[in-house]
Amino acid sequence: MIVAGCDIGSLTAKVVIMTNGKILASPVIKSKSRPEESAKEVMDMALSKAGLCLDAIEYCIGTGYGRGKIPFVNEVISEIACHGKGARFLLPTARTVIDIGGQDCKTMKIDRSGKLIKFITNDKCAAGTGRFLEVMANVLGVRLEDLGALSARARAPVALASTCTVWAQAEVVRNINEGKSIEDIGASVNEAMAKRVAILVNSVGVEKDVCMSGGVAKNIGVVKSLERLLGVKIKKLKLDPQIVGALGAxxxxxxxLEGGAE
Amino acid sequence: MREEISETTTTLFNRYVKKWKDGGGKVVGYTCTYVPEEIIYAAGMLPFRLRGIEATSTSIGDTYYGPVICSFPKCVLQLAGEGKYKFLDGAVICNGCDSMRRLDECWRKASEDYEGILPSWFYYYGVPHKVADYSLKWFVEETKRLIDSLEAHFGVKITDDDLKKAISVYNKGRTLLKRLDGLRIMDEVPISGADALAVIIAGTAIPRDEYNKLLEELLEELEESKERITGKKRLLLGGSVNDDVSLVELIEETDAIVVADTLCFGSRSYVDLIEEDGDPLVAICKRYLTHSFCPRMFGYYKERFRFLKERAEKAKVDGVILQNIRFCDLHGSENGIFERDLEAAGIPCMRMEREYGPLVETGRIKMRIDAFLERIS
Amino acid sequence: MRSVLREYNYNWRLWNIVHNAAKICDGSDKEYREAIRFAPDFNKALDAMISLGEPGVLTLKAIDGYLEDILTAHEKGKKLALITYNFSPAILHAFDVVPMGLEQITGLYTTIWQKGIAELLDYCCEVGFTETSCSGQRVALGPILAGVGTMPDFILYSTAGICDSNANAFAFASAYLDLPSCQMNYPPTLIDERATEYHREDFKYMIAFLEEYTGKKLDVDRLKDICEEIIKQDELINELQELQRLIPNPEPGLYNLLLYSIKIFFSGIKDGTEILEAMLKIARENAAKGIAGNGHERARGLFFYIDHYCTELKYWGWLRDNGISHIGTMMTDFWQADAPYAKGREDEGYIIDTKNLDTMIDSLAAQTSRLPMVKQIRGPYDAPHMWLDDTVGVAKLMNADFLAYMGTMGCRNTWGMVKPAARDLEKLGFPTLILYGDAFDDRVESIDALINRIDEFLTVRRIRK
Incomplete structure (x- = not known):
């Protein structure tokens, strides 16, 4: 039984091809301007990696913002449910899933079977999403993937306005001009991000185990801050957190295919 | 839906308003459900509820309003600035909430920059925020002054008989809308939530006598219609102002139907009738002051929760969507407690903050609605 | 809110800090310098207060007592009322009810508590209160909602029709905690007969509520004492504000903060009177010497809405160090009929008449209806007796060189019209700056960025002498 999940997000597109609980391919690409193009390209990549043709996929579920435009899916499901499902697959004890994507941030509570019980999303502005970190990394002149590590090396994190990305950007620039270290500013960026996310998580309530999906889960600074703010350990997922949505799909x-949920 | 009705949901200057104006009729705009339409009707004019549809940007709205203000009045101001409300002969701004009441200053100040956009009669109307004997007394006087000003400006006379007639016509309209409610809560629903909203909105933009006739015809059609919607998730939509049919369409694109609401462009405008005996002015004021369904009436949470819960139960809904326009803290935070108390009562609930008008981001809203439906399925 | 933060009673922690700070002042200067090092979060703000001399020390001690009263209310068998700052606490003392001012406590948290405020703010959002709501209530409300603050017995608020965001916070608290509440509201006009009657009836409604929930009758003798104390305080305030007109202004900028703190913390009680007397003594001395209270006066600023209360009072320090005389805010306009700015507009002011119970109730109703904001932003800002009239009146009287608007992100009411208002003020010849920071939440805009904006404005508009 070969199945696939296709997650077309605003910044990246992902496909997971699975057979009998084993992942055959899970490529990630940058999204194109049109979701159908992204879908085709990332699926082609996945198929060639798995050595399969499209017809071999028995059932495919689409998710993500672009899910309505994916040509080859049998069905679509919201990414909120998919992230919950994917996290549950990787970590059967997961009850709270925090997903921080490029444009939004969501927290889901799931039951033992991975079914969604409660969720909340914050998508009204970039502060509190991956985009925030991207902008700040850019201003700081560090690579996005290096931003997280700055927290550990910070000595005296600075105060940072964090309600609005545009203003926070101005603050970062000011701090750079004042000669504050990149580490101190970077740590504050990560902390600011974590604080905004913590509000959301607390709104639905923390229940163990907690795990994270989405690209920001790779930012160790944010993860550590969040752990401190929430007072729980965030369990690491065994796979690239970016593909959790596609995996869930x-x-x-x-x-x-097996006929109904487990 | 009949074209003449759907036209009113997307076009300010609809065919009825045009006909009314061509016939020499006057049109008076008003900001919210705390302004008695009966008064304007009794003056022989068309009450027209101000809306922000057709706005494609808020550049003018943002010039006068500050950044942290609800986009609904910003869109109204935008349209006013663009001259789209020039068909109004008058407007009543009321202190519904702080964002809305500042439409008074912003519109007046914008008219210093955009010539001719201010109706010749522009009136600020105060409504108390509590129910008490002295607040009612004050409100009756305030409404009397509204009448005086209307009469003086337009050279008309509003008699008690005019008011009584207005009450009876509007009560009739409300009763018909309640009949529509009755159809919507049936197991097999003859009308979608989007169409029902369109019908309700039309009532704020069509002369009431004509509207009542239209509504009666429509109800008969619906009652006889064999086309029924079944097998969908039944939802109640509550929260802050919404006159955007496309929001309900978005919800109903999925496997859901909106069968009830607690909106001010909705049931909050018609569930309470006005007493037809006694002093008509007092009766009107009593009804408008005591229908405490908007959180602008501070301290009436329990009443509002009861109303919401009753409507949800009566309509046998599977879930409740509570939305609010960003910066509407009144609805936004009350939605927070509603959610707590509805969930405790076993009614699944989702809160959603959104922007009004041209800023609506359908993708994000849809994602949440989908997830909510998956949750309650 | 982190679980570790739930382990303390927040009112107790706050009281402890202020209590110890108030004790520091009793030592020698050397002891004080030593001790203040142990208040790392708070030493700058504390130092700013103490450097005011006796008025600052008295204020600290009085706030110490205010917080202790809140903590001990229940063990003393007294009722505790959660109130808004747009409400005069005087009437509560006549019922022996202890006032707990929500924004007052927010102001204390943000002034002296650098760490943890964000989480208090955010706790409200976690339980469903919108994050766009006013920070002025959210800081102090967070611990109460979280069950780690002192729980009030009932709620009184008087901002419906003035500031919806404010009223909404109290309505939310009442619904969330299921506490009885009494709400006062105001018509959009101020001095007509209808408005006066409304104020009176609404005030009586509130008295009836207090009678019901305390099981007590209004103590008329006590009320008379309170009214007389208010008269005394108002006379002192009048003179202090009259002195502020001098060039240079002989009073430190922080005196304005003290002025309205006294009104919202200590109206009608002796603590407040003593602070005012101490302030006046210094102000008179400075005036006689012709020296400025805020360094060398280079510009006179009217902060025509509110001030900035977080980040260790850095805003006030910057004004002082840069010779900017703070000549008032909307918060310092109380509208006693003989106030300097009420000259020629006495009908807009209030007079306390202690003849009998009825006159006292009328007087207090009039006073309450003229509190800062309650008077100015109840109707259109450019209507008679409202914000524009008051701002222009005070700006002229005080010889303002510039005006600045500082508010919070939750302030729908003023953000709804401050742009046109600023435009009107500019047309009238007053350089006017709109600041986009938040008085209680420096995550919106940091204090340094905010100060940069003021500095830049003063430079670009060539306001500094």
Missing amino acids: AVFAKEK
Whole structure:
């Protein structure tokens, strides 16, 4: 039984191809301007990696912002449900899933089977999303993937306005001009981000185990701050946290074929 | 939906308003459900509820309003600035909430920069925020002054008989809308939530006598219609102002139907009738002051929760969506407690903050609605 | 809110800090310098207060007592009322009810507590209160909602029709905690007969509420004492504000903060009177010497809405160090009929008449209806007796060189019209700056960025002498 999940997000597009609970391919690409192009390209990549043709996929579920435009899917499911499902697959004890994507941030509570019980999303502005970190990394002149490590090396984190990305950017520039170290500013960026996310998580309530999906889960500074703010350990997922949505979609596809949820 | 009705949801200067104006009729705009339409009707004019549809930007709105203000009045101001409200002969601004009441200053100040956009009669109307004997007394006087000003400006006379007639016509309209509610809560629903909203909105933009006739015809059609919607998730939509049919369409694109609401462009405008005996002015004021369904009436949470819960139960909904326009803290925070108390009562609930008008981001709203439906399925 | 933060009673922590700070002042200067090092979060703000001399020390001690009263209210068998700052606490003392001012406590948290405020603010959002709501209530409300603050017995608020955001916070608290509440509201006009009657009836409604929930009758003798104390305080305030007109202004900028703190913390009680007397003594001395209270006076600024209360009072320090005389805010306009700015507009002011119970109730109703904001932003800002009239009146009287608007992100009411208002003020010849920071939450805009904006404005508009 070969199934696939296809997650077309605003910044990246992901596909997971699975057979009998084993992942055959899970490529990630930058999204194109049109979701259908992204979908085709990332699926082609996945298929060639897995050595399969499209017809071999027995069931495919689409998710993400672009899910309505994916040509080859059998069904679509919201990314909120998919992230919950994917996280549950990787970490059966997961009850709270924090997903920080490029444009939004969501927190989901799931039951033992991975079914969504409660969720909240924050998508009204960039502060509190991956985009915030991207902008700040850019201003600081560090690579996005290096931003997280700055926290550990900070000595005296600076105060940072964090309600609005545009203003926070101005503050970062001012701090740079005042000669504050990149580490101190970077740590504050990560902390500011974590604080905004913590409000959301607390709104639905923390229940163990907690895990994170989405690109920001790779930022160790944000993760550490969040752990401190929430007072829980955030369990690391065994896979690239960016593909959790696509993985969840693939798991849904598998369940579909097997006839109903587990 | 009949074209003449859907036209009113997307076009300010609709065919009815045009006909009314061509016939020499006057049109008076008003900001919210705390302004008695009956008074304007009794003056022989068309009450027209101000809306922000058709706005494609808020550049003018943002010039006068500050950054942290609800986009609804910003869109109204935008349209006013663009001259789209020039068909109004008058406007009543009321202190519904702080964002809305500042439409008074912003519109007046914008008219210093955009010539001719201010109606010749522009009136600021105060409504108390509590129910008490002295607040009612004050409100009756305030409404009497509104009448005096209307009469003086337009050279008309509003008699008690005019008011009584207005009450009876509007009560009739409200009763018909309640009949529509009755159809919506049936197991097999003859009308979608989007169409129902369109019908309700039309009532704020069509002369009431004509509207009542239209509504009666429509109800008969619906009652006889064999087309029924079944098998969908039944939802109640509550929260802050919404006259955007496309929001409900977005919800209903999924496997859901909106069968009830607690909106001010909705049930909050018609569930309470006006007493037809006694002093008509007092009766009107009593009804408008005591229908405490907007959180602008501070301290009436329990009443509002009861109303919401009753409507949800009556309509046998599977879930409740509570939305608010960003910066509407009144609805936004009350939605927070509603959610707590509805969930405790076993009614699944989702809160959603959004922007009004041209800023609506359908993708994000849709994602949440989908997830909510998956949650309650 | 982190679980570790839930382990303390916040009112107790706050009281402890202020209590110890108030004790520091009793030592020698050397002891004080030693001790203040142990208040790392708070030493700058504390130092700013103490450097005011006796008025600052008395204020600290009085706030110490205010917070202790809150903590001990229940063990003393007294009722505790959660109130807004747009409400005069005087009437509560006549019922022996202890006032707990929400924004007052927010102001204390933000002034002296550098760490943890964000989480208090955010706790409200976690339980469903919108994050766009006013920070002025959210800081102090957070611990109460979280069950780690002192729980009030009932809630009184008087801002419906003035500031919806404010009223909404109290309505939310009442609904969330299921506490009885009494709400006062105001018509959009101020001095007509209808408005006067409304003020009176609404005030009586509130008295009836207090009678019901305290089981007590209004103590008329006590009320008379309070009214007389208010008269005394108002006379002192009048003279202090009259002295502020001098060039240079002989009073430190922080005197304005003290002026309205006294009104919202200590109206009608002796603590407040003593602070005012101490302030006046210094102000008179400075005036006689012709020296400025805020360094060498280079510009006179009217902060025509509110001030900035977080980040260790850095805003006030910057004004002082840069010779900017603070000549008032909307918060310092109380509208006693004989106030300097009420000259020629006495009908807009209030007079305390202690003849009998009815006159006292009328007087207090009039006073309450003229509190800062309650008077100015109840109707259109450019209507008679409202914000524009008051701002222009005070700006002229005080010889303002510039005006600045400082508010909070939750202030729908003023953000709804401050742009046109600023435009009107500019047309009338007053350089006017709109600041986009938040008085209680420096995450919106940091204090340094805010100060940069003021500095830049003063430079570009060539305001500094």
